[in-house]
Amino acid sequence: MSAVEAAAAAAARAATTPTTRDERAGWLEALAAALEAHREELVGIAHEETHLSSARLDGEVTRTAAQLRFFSNVIREGGYLEAVVESPDPSLIPPRPDLRRMLRPLGPVAVYTASNFPFAFSVLGNDTASALAAGCPVVVKAHPGHPRLSRRTAELAEAVVPEEWFSLVEGMDAGTELVRHPLVRAAGFTGSVRGGRALFDLAVSRPDPIPFYGELGSINPVVVTRAAAAERAASIASGLVGSFTRDAGQYCTKPGLVFVPEGGGVEEGVRSGLADAPSSRQLTDGMSRAFADGVAAFEAHPGAEVLRADADADASAPTVVLVDAKTFSADPETFLEECFGPVTVVVRYRDEELPGILSRLEPSLTATIHRGADEDVTALAGTLSAVAGRLLFDGWPTGVAIGWAQHHGGSWPSTTASVHTSVGATAIRRWLAPIAYQDAPEHVLPPELRDANPLGIPRRES
Missing domain, CATH: 3.40.605.10 (Aldehyde Dehydrogenase; Chain A, domain 1)
Structure with a gap:
């Protein structure tokens, strides 16, 4: 038996x-x-x-x-x-x-x-x-x-x-x-x-x-509004780096896709903060290989700029992939593919481009909005709530509280x-x-x- x-x-x-x-x-x-x-x-x-x-x-x-x-x-x-x-x-x-x-x-x-x-x-x-x-x-x-x-x-x-x-x-x-x-x-x-x-x-x-x-799988999209960037670009950038690199990025709720306003200062803050991001080993050799393959696919994309916390480190180093909205829209499948580990894709957008690129999103466990003080984000919340099991405001999705009101789920493929x-x-x-x-x-x-x-x-x- x-x-x-x-x-x-x-x-x-x-x-x-x-x-x-x-x-x-x-x-x-x-x-x-x-x-x-x-x-x-x-x-x-x-x-x-x-x-x-x-x-x-x-x-x-x-x-x-x-x-x-x-x-x-x-x-x-x-x-x-x-x-x-x-x-x-x-x-x-x-x-x-x-x-x-x-x-x-x-x-x-x-x-x-x-x-x-x-x-x-x-x-x-x-x-x-x-x-x-x-x-x-x-x-x-x-x-x-x-x-x-x-x-x-x-x-x-x-x-x-x-x-x-x-x-x-x-x-x-x-x-x-x-x-x-x-x-x-x-x-x-x-x-x-x-x-x-x-x-x-x-x-x-x-x-x-x-x-x-x-x-x-889940990429957990984050949208930073222009008003939010104007108020606290540096703290948003710092929070993002801390969230996607936490424990080598090995969280199902890692923010893997972040939309930031062009010229809003968040991208610059991420570039700066990445230099101090800690590197750590991943859980298994297989996961390390999969992460390396995922980063290599981003590096091979002609429209992507790939930054690593340590340019001389191996492929396990924290990584940021920078693209513009046009590049994202032309090949969304590449950037919507979950890469498990310390990597996030940052998409810079012009205001008129945001509705179109958000329409490309697939379901995730979470979605997050960073908004300005007293900013009305009702329409944006409606868009993101349709593709997420949990909608967050002004925070980061890593960490799932235990409670009666908690929901940790979503539609396929999450x-x-x-x-x-x-x-x-x-x-x-x-x-x-x-x-x-x-x-x-x-x-x-x-x-x-x-x-x-x-x-x-x-x-x-x-």
């Missing part, structure tokens, strides 16, 4: 074991405590495997523990179940029977971990936390970029979560076998467009297609399921399906739908 077969069978058995929301909340809180108790050990392993700084990794452990506790609060509150109770009404046409509806867990799910967040989007990351919260047993496919960390984190999880509710598998073959396995009912993924699309195609081509929630999020309370919705009960006897109903609402959850009643 393969590791995937054993893990899927165990998860299927676990899914038949009833659990309460309080029980699962307790698991999540215990997992958070286990991460914190082993913080030093885990950060040391992660630093060796990923080259990310210990300070960054320590903060990521804190975030991961916070995510686990956040979902424990989400399920204890109970509103995520979307419970509805409708009383019979014979006066309606057709007559309405007694109807009660709520969300229930899908069953065993697969989680494919990310390379760039070895804690927060990995073995005990947001997908695993939200799936366990929903009541779904989880089979995690480890990322090859940090295998020792994945195994050690899994050991901690298996010591906390009841037997068969959590398993870890490794290897590319295991990844494809997992998404095809008939006992797996949904999958979550964070990674490249190519890898995500391959798994998505397998998920939907099964004899029984399953939902595949992939977070893929994700495979635009109506869902992988961060925030409603991330749990991916692992749930509705069920309605009609004229059901009280003893059959889940406690959340019984007349007296014994668990006191929020629900709609009529």
Whole structure:
């Protein structure tokens, strides 16, 4: 029996074991405590495997523990179940029977971990936390970029979560076998467009297609208005350099395409600030090669000026690609291609050119507007909100807060399921399906739908 077969069978058995929301909340809180108790050990392993700084990794452990506790609060509150109770009404046409509806867990799910967040989007990351919260047993496919960390984190999880509710598998073959396995009912993924699309195609081509929630590529456009540039060009330029070079530019929310007004001073500030931008190693050799290839493609473009933080450094140095609006419009595909790493494309525009070049944008996880004080950007916000899952003002998209109102998603190619999020309370919705009960006897109903609402959850009643 393969590791995937054993893990899927165990998860299927676990899914038949009833659990309460309080029980699962307790698991999540215990997992958070286990991460914190082993913080030093885990950060040391992660630093060796990923080259990310210990300070960054320590903060990521804190975030991961916070995510686990956040979902424990989400399920204890109970509103995520979307419970509805409708009383019979014979006066309606057709007559309405007694109807009660709520969300229930899908069953065993697969989680494919990310390379760039070895804690927060990995073995005990947001997908695993939200799936366990929903009541779904989880089979995690480890990322090859940090295998020792994945195994050690899994050991901690298996010591906390009841037997068969959590398993870890490794290897590319295991990844494809997992998404095809008939006992797996949904999958979550964070990674490249190519890898995500391959798994998505397998998920939907099964004899029984399953939902595949992939977070893929995103360029996260930024528009700096002329009024904003006139007020604070230097600080915008400094913020941009800090954002796109942070942790070697290895963020899905990195600002990869920035529109600045011609002659507004932002471009000059970026040129100046790039000289002090820090260089750092990327997570894997494959990612380093892909980044080098992406920068080489920009350098080969006749209309692009490519600047590096250190002209003598290798291809991993922070890089800015400068083009004008005409060049961008003539070949948008080149500049809309995500290049994962410390690079951003800066497009200088004349005011009359901005609407045309923005019409070329593809969907992204985020879009950002830097505006002048009291400037009306309603029209610009309307344009960008049509292509982004999160619209920011006067800030930078790197960093995704955990909250009830957060949305971390978008249309293809940023994700495979635009109506869902992988961060925030409603991330749990991916692992749930509705069920309605009609004229059901009280003893059959889940406690959340019984007349007296014994668990006191929020629900709609009529």
